[in-house]
Amino acid sequence: MSTGWARGAAVAPRVVPAPCASKVELRLSCRHLLDRDPLTKSDPSVVLLLQAQGQWVQVDRTEVVRSCLHPTFSKVFTLDYYFEEAQKLRFEVYDSHGPGSLSCQDDDFLGGMECTLGQIVAQKKVTRPLLLKFGRNAGKSTITVRPPPSCPALVVAEDISTNNGYVELSFRAQKLDDKDVFSKSDPFLELYRVNDDQSEQLVYRTEVVKNNLSPVWEPFKVSLNSLCSCEESRPLKCLVWDHDSRGKHDFIGEFTTTFAEMQRALAEDQVRLGEPVRPGFKGPLGAAAPGRRWARPCAPAPPGKTAGTRCTCQAHGQGQLGNPGQGSAFRPPAPRGGCWHWDSGGGGSLPVPVPQAQWECVNAKYKQKKRHYRNSGLVILADLKFSRVYSFLDYIMGGCQIHFTVRPQDPRPLHPAGQVAIDFTASNGDPRNSCSLHYISPFQPNEYLQALVAVGEVCQDYDSDRRFSALGFGARIPPKFEVSHDFAINFNPEDDECEGIQGVVEAYRNCLPRVQLYGPTNVAPIISKVARVAAAEESTGEASRYYILLILTDGVVTDMADTREAIVRASHLPMSIIIVGVGNADFTDMQVLDGDDGVLRSPRGEPALRDIVQFVPFRELKNASPAALAKCVLAEVPKQVVEYYSHKGLPPPGLGAP
Known part of the structure; x- marks a missing residue:
C-alpha cells in the first residue's frame, strides 16, 4: 500500500494492446x-x-x-x-x-x-x-x-472474452403502490442475476423517477454475460423500490423471470401491423375473410366488461379499425383477459390479447397479511433489443480469410488478400554501399528483410497457398527505366505473387541490382490499388475476405495529401494498412496517418470512418525478437477487422444475420 492516495489521474501513456486479450x-x-x-x-x-x-x-x-x-x-x-x-x-x-x-x-x-x-x-x-x-x-x-x-x-x-452480445432493455410500470403520505412514490428498479449458488448479483439499477406511480425508466444496455452468464434460462429477479433520500428505501414488490421468457413475451406482443392474416385463420367469431390484415394492438378489456361492450381505445383511429370510440364488442373470455376485435370490413376476427411482456410486482408480506391482495402494480417490458457481438476469432473460424495473396488480373474470384509494398526511393542509399538501408550483407539481413520476415512469417499462416503479392514503388524500372510507383518486384505484371515469404525475399534480392533507386516517395497509388480490390469484395456483402497492405518505407511521404485521401476512402472498405518505418528518418507524418492521436481527415475535411493504419518505427524494436516485432505490428488488425464487419452488420460466414 502506498503512503498517499492520488487525487487526480495522470495522462495515460500510449500502450499497444495485445490482439487477443x-x-x-x-x-x-x-x-x-x-x-x-x-x-x-x-x-x-x-x-x-x-x-x-x-x-x-x-x-x-x-x-x-x-x-x-x-x-x-x-x-x-x-x-x-x-x-x-x-x-x-x-x-x-x-x-x-x-x-x-x-x-x-x-x-x-x-x-x-x-x-x-x-x-x-x-x-x-x-x-x-x-x-x-x-x-x-x-x-x-x-x-x-x-x-x-x-x-x-x-x-x-x-x-467476457467469449461474450456474444449486448442486451438493451426498457422497462415501465403501472399502478405501483404509493408509499409516501404527502406525495407519490419515487420508484426505481433493480435487476439481479441469480447465480448457481442461489446468491444474487446486481446487474443494473435504474434512475429514480420522482413522484410517479406509472414510471417509464430510461433504456439501459448490459452484456448478455452480465445479464445471465449467456444462459438464457438463468433466473432473473427484479425489485422495485420507493427511493428515500436517507437511504431507507421502501420495498414495493418483486418478480422473477428469465431472459428467454422476456424474449418470448415481447415477441407475442409484437402484432404484425398491416401484414396479411394467414389463410384459414380462425378466431372466436369465425374465420377471417380473404385479404384481412392484422390490426394495431390495443389496451386490454377493463375488468367486468361483458359481451357487447364497445372498446374505445385510441388504436381504432390508426386506419384499421375505424374511428376512435367505434371499436368492436368485447367478447370474453379472451386470452388472459384480452379482447377480440372485428376489423373495419367485418367478417373476420383479429386477436388483440393483453400484453404478455408484463409481470405482477408482488410484495410477499402483503400477500400473506392481506386476504384480497393481488399485486403492488405491474412492470412492463417496453422494449428488448439484442445485439450480437462477434470476436475476431468468430470471423476467422467462421471462414473469413486474411492473407497476402491478390490476383488483380485473375478472371477467377478474388482470393482474400494483402500486399507487400517496398520503398525503392533514392533516400535509402545506393544498395552497393554498406551504409544503405537496402545493402545486402552476407552476415545479417538489412532492416527491410528483418521487418518483412518477422511480419510475413505470421501473416502467411492466414494464407491457404502462402503466396504473397510483392510490389515496389519509387524506382526506375526496366526496360525503359521510367519511374513507377506500382511495379511487381518479380517483374511479372500478370502475376506479381511469390511463393511464401522466402519467395518474396528472393524476388527482393534479385530486384535490387535491376532497378535504379529514384523517387519521390508516393504511396497513394499502392493504397488505391488494394482499395479497388477491396471495393469489389465489399460489393459481395459477405464477411469472407479482408485485405492487408504492408508498406515498408524509409521516410517522409511526398504525396501526403493524396495518401490521406486514399486512406479515408479505404476506411470504408475491408482493408487495413500496416506501415513499418525503416531507418532513422523523421516519421512525424506517419504518426499523423496512424490516427491514434485524433481522427485522420482528408484534405477536404472528410473524417476516416475508422482507424485502419498502424505505424511502427523499426528502430524502436530493432533489438527485439521477431515475435515481438510481429506482435506490435499486427496488434490492431483483429480490432480493425471486427470494427469493419460490425459497422456493416455482417456476421461471420454461415451464421446469418446478427
Missing part, C-alpha cells in the same frame, strides 16, 4: 464504510486506478449511492486482462459531495486497497481491509474480491 468485468460493493456525514450517512462511490509505467492512471468511477454504508454498485468496470503482465489496480472509496464525475477533489476519502488483476482472477477470493493514508485501517471497512459465483462481495471478476 481477455475482457474482465469487475463488480463492486462495500461493507461497514466510515460515516463522514454528521446528519446522514456517507454517499459512497469507488474510483478505479490502473498503474501504467509507474503512474496511477484513473480509469473510471462508479455511480454514487446515496446515504448508504453497505453499497452495492451497478456500475461495471471492464478491463483487458493480460496473463504476461502484473496489472496493478487501486480501488479508492470516497464520500461524494458533488455531482458524479471523475474528479474526487472535494470528496472525503473513506479508504483504499491495492491488488493486481491477476490476484482477482487467480485467487478466487481476496478479502482485505480498506486503508486510510499512511496505512491506517479505516475502521471495520473491508473489501472482498472474487470471481463468480458470487456471494456479497466487493469486486466480482468475470471473463
Whole structure:
C-alpha cells in the first residue's frame, strides 16, 4: 500500500494492446464504510486506478449511492486482462459531495486497497481491509474480491472474452403502490442475476423517477454475460423500490423471470401491423375473410366488461379499425383477459390479447397479511433489443480469410488478400554501399528483410497457398527505366505473387541490382490499388475476405495529401494498412496517418470512418525478437477487422444475420 492516495489521474501513456486479450468485468460493493456525514450517512462511490509505467492512471468511477454504508454498485468496470503482465489496480472509496464525475477533489476519502488483476482472477477470493493514508485501517471497512459465483462481495471478476452480445432493455410500470403520505412514490428498479449458488448479483439499477406511480425508466444496455452468464434460462429477479433520500428505501414488490421468457413475451406482443392474416385463420367469431390484415394492438378489456361492450381505445383511429370510440364488442373470455376485435370490413376476427411482456410486482408480506391482495402494480417490458457481438476469432473460424495473396488480373474470384509494398526511393542509399538501408550483407539481413520476415512469417499462416503479392514503388524500372510507383518486384505484371515469404525475399534480392533507386516517395497509388480490390469484395456483402497492405518505407511521404485521401476512402472498405518505418528518418507524418492521436481527415475535411493504419518505427524494436516485432505490428488488425464487419452488420460466414 502506498503512503498517499492520488487525487487526480495522470495522462495515460500510449500502450499497444495485445490482439487477443481477455475482457474482465469487475463488480463492486462495500461493507461497514466510515460515516463522514454528521446528519446522514456517507454517499459512497469507488474510483478505479490502473498503474501504467509507474503512474496511477484513473480509469473510471462508479455511480454514487446515496446515504448508504453497505453499497452495492451497478456500475461495471471492464478491463483487458493480460496473463504476461502484473496489472496493478487501486480501488479508492470516497464520500461524494458533488455531482458524479471523475474528479474526487472535494470528496472525503473513506479508504483504499491495492491488488493486481491477476490476484482477482487467480485467487478466487481476496478479502482485505480498506486503508486510510499512511496505512491506517479505516475502521471495520473491508473489501472482498472474487470471481463468480458470487456471494456479497466487493469486486466480482468475470471473463467476457467469449461474450456474444449486448442486451438493451426498457422497462415501465403501472399502478405501483404509493408509499409516501404527502406525495407519490419515487420508484426505481433493480435487476439481479441469480447465480448457481442461489446468491444474487446486481446487474443494473435504474434512475429514480420522482413522484410517479406509472414510471417509464430510461433504456439501459448490459452484456448478455452480465445479464445471465449467456444462459438464457438463468433466473432473473427484479425489485422495485420507493427511493428515500436517507437511504431507507421502501420495498414495493418483486418478480422473477428469465431472459428467454422476456424474449418470448415481447415477441407475442409484437402484432404484425398491416401484414396479411394467414389463410384459414380462425378466431372466436369465425374465420377471417380473404385479404384481412392484422390490426394495431390495443389496451386490454377493463375488468367486468361483458359481451357487447364497445372498446374505445385510441388504436381504432390508426386506419384499421375505424374511428376512435367505434371499436368492436368485447367478447370474453379472451386470452388472459384480452379482447377480440372485428376489423373495419367485418367478417373476420383479429386477436388483440393483453400484453404478455408484463409481470405482477408482488410484495410477499402483503400477500400473506392481506386476504384480497393481488399485486403492488405491474412492470412492463417496453422494449428488448439484442445485439450480437462477434470476436475476431468468430470471423476467422467462421471462414473469413486474411492473407497476402491478390490476383488483380485473375478472371477467377478474388482470393482474400494483402500486399507487400517496398520503398525503392533514392533516400535509402545506393544498395552497393554498406551504409544503405537496402545493402545486402552476407552476415545479417538489412532492416527491410528483418521487418518483412518477422511480419510475413505470421501473416502467411492466414494464407491457404502462402503466396504473397510483392510490389515496389519509387524506382526506375526496366526496360525503359521510367519511374513507377506500382511495379511487381518479380517483374511479372500478370502475376506479381511469390511463393511464401522466402519467395518474396528472393524476388527482393534479385530486384535490387535491376532497378535504379529514384523517387519521390508516393504511396497513394499502392493504397488505391488494394482499395479497388477491396471495393469489389465489399460489393459481395459477405464477411469472407479482408485485405492487408504492408508498406515498408524509409521516410517522409511526398504525396501526403493524396495518401490521406486514399486512406479515408479505404476506411470504408475491408482493408487495413500496416506501415513499418525503416531507418532513422523523421516519421512525424506517419504518426499523423496512424490516427491514434485524433481522427485522420482528408484534405477536404472528410473524417476516416475508422482507424485502419498502424505505424511502427523499426528502430524502436530493432533489438527485439521477431515475435515481438510481429506482435506490435499486427496488434490492431483483429480490432480493425471486427470494427469493419460490425459497422456493416455482417456476421461471420454461415451464421446469418446478427
